[in-house]
Structures are given as structure tokens and as C-alpha cells.
Amino acid sequence: xxxxLGQEEPAAGPWxxxxxxxxxxxxxxxxxxxxGRPRVLAVDGRSGSGKTTLAERIRGAxxxxxxxxxxxxxxxxxxxxxxxxxxxxxxxxxxxxxPVSFRPPAWRERNRxxxxxxxxxxxxxxxxxxxxxxxxxxxxVDAVVWVQSDMAEAERxxxxxxxxxxxxxxxxxxxxxxxxxxxxxxxxxTRAKAIVAGTPEIPHDPATEIVVAPPPAPVG
Numbered sequence: 001x002x003x004x005l006g007q008e009e010p011a012a013g014p015w016x017x018x019x020x021x022x023x024x025x026x027x028x029x030x031x032x033x034x035x036g037r038p039r040v041l042a043v044d045g046r047s048g049s050g051k052t053t054l055a056e057r058i059r060g061a062x063x064x065x066x067x068x069x070x071x072x073x074x075x076x077x078x079x080x081x082x083x084x085x086x087x088x089x090x091x092x093x094x095x096x097x098x099p100v101s102f103r104p105p106a107w108r109e110r111n112r113x114x115x116x117x118x119x120x121x122x123x124x125x126x127x128x129x130x131x132x133x134x135x136x137x138x139x140x141v142d143a144v145v146w147v148q149s150d151m152a153e154a155e156r157x158x159x160x161x162x163x164x165x166x167x168x169x170x171x172x173x174x175x176x177x178x179x180x181x182x183x184x185x186x187x188x189x190t191r192a193k194a195i196v197a198g199t200p201e202i203p204h205d206p207a208t209e210i211v212v213a214p215p216p217a218p219v220g
Contacts, residue, residue: 003150003199006046007184012148012195012213017204023212024061026194027143036097038065038122040140044133044188045147047172047179048158050198054147055128057210062124070129072116076106079178083136086127091140094118094125130179133188146189146215149198190216 003011027041041058045051055067068090074082082104089102100118107115118125127137133144155172162168189195197211204211 003148004152005148006151006180008187009148009183009189010216012189012197012216015197015200015202015211015213017202017209017211019208020057020061020210023145023194023196023210024058026212027145034095034142037095038118038125039142040091040094041124041126042132042137042141042144043126043128043147044130044144044192045198046149046151046154046183047130047175048154048156048161049147049149050157050196051128051130051132051147054145054196054198054210055126058124058126064122065124065126066118066122067126067128068116068118070127070132073104074129075104075112076110077104079175080131080134080182082131083134087137087140090116090118091125091127091137094122095140131182131186131188133191134186135191138191144188144192145194145196146192147196147198148189148213153199192216 005011028039043051043055052069059065059067070082070086073086073090077085085104089104090100093100097120099120100116102116127141133141133146159168159172162171192215195213195215197213200211202211
């Protein structure tokens with residue numbers, strides 16, 4: 001059955017099952033290792049697509065790695081207006097080889113405990129979230145993965161994740177009113193080095209394997 005995709009997003013393919021370790025190697029191939037800093041990987045996709053799951057699987061495959069969630073940067077912030085916070089608070093220090101302990105302004109104002117932490121010495125920093133591969137971040141990102149998903153299944157997952165009640169349904173529609181035009185305008189899949197199936201239909205072992213497709217061919 002064809003995936004139900006959002007506006008402007010092409011169906012990826014052909015899909016193939018590969019070991020997770022092969023995806024990690026694919027994201028490094030042809031790229032010189034950064035000197036004195038981690039590589040920065042953006043894991044982007046629509047809400048409910050499986051970005052967090054993929055980011056955690058990659059983190060598990062790369063011992064010296066940290067996941068940064070854009071939802072934490074954007075906490076009590078506008079849904080997609082957090083680019084400068086992520087760059088100035090996290091990615092610029094990471095690219096200087098510095099440790100990060102960042103408390104976004106809303107965390108301080110609302111007394112949220114803790115901080116967004118990235119230790120010194122990581123090999124990889126994985127930034128996951130809707131908008132992680134936006135154009136404005138490409139000068140501080142080394143590679144992009146786009147998680148393609150069936151929109152109906154992503155909606156079911158997202159509403160279930162947020163509690164499954166009427167408040168979750170209402171929030172989903174509020175979020176989509178911003179996400180859909182944002183993704184159509186940004187087209188982050190065009191910057192991907194690999195496409196990962198967030199709602200795979202090919203049999204595979206989710207503990208060790210991943211379903212991937214090549215990135216779309218450049219237009220023009």
C-alpha cells in the first residue's frame with residue numbers, strides 16, 4: 001500500500017533492509033572526520049514518524065554520542081522559532097569542541113530543572129526533531145537523515161504518545177497547522193544523506209536492522 005505523504009514530499013525508494021551499523025557507516029562515508037569536535041547529525045521527520053526511536057538506536061550504536069531533542073530547546077517556545085537557541089546554546093559550542101550545559105530562557109523563567117547537556121569528547125551529537133534539518137541549520141550540521149512515515153500512522157502514534165484523549169487530538173491539529181506548511185516550505189528531505197522508513201512495511205529485525213532508501217535525486 002502506498003504511503004500517505006505530506007505536500008511536496010516524494011515517495012522514497014527502493015527500500016532495503018540493512019544492518020543499523022551500515023547506516024551509521026553510510027552517514028560517515030566520504031566525509032572527513034571533524035578535528036577536535038563531534039560530528040553533528042540531524043534526524044528530521046514529521047511528528048510521530050519515529051525520529052526519537054531512530055536517534056536512540058543510533059546513539060546505542062555509537063557509544064560516545066548524545067541525543068539533543070529540539071522539543072527540549074523549544075519547550076514553552078514557539079513551535080518552530082527556536083533556531084537561534086539551538087545554534088547559540090548547543091551547536092556552536094559543540095563545534096568549538098566545548099561541553100554544553102544549556103538552559104533555554106523558558107527553562108529559567110519557568111523553573112524547569114536540569115539542562116541540555118553534551119559532554120566534551122563525544123564522537124557524535126544527534127539532533128532530533130521536526131525541523132532539525134531546516135535550511136538555517138545546515139552550516140552547523142554535518143549530515144541529515146529524513147524519517148519518512150505514513151501520515152495516518154504518524155497521527156495515530158502522536159495522539160497516543162500525548163495521552164490519546166481529546167486534548168491530545170486538539171494539540172495534534174494545532175501542531176499540524178504549523179508543521180504542514182513548514183515542511184512544505186523547507187523540504188528537509190532534499191538535504192538527507194539517507195531516508196529511513198519510520199513506518200516500514202518490509203520484514204526486518206528492529207533490534208539490529210533498519211529499512212532505508214537513497215535520498216531523492218537533486219532537482220534540476
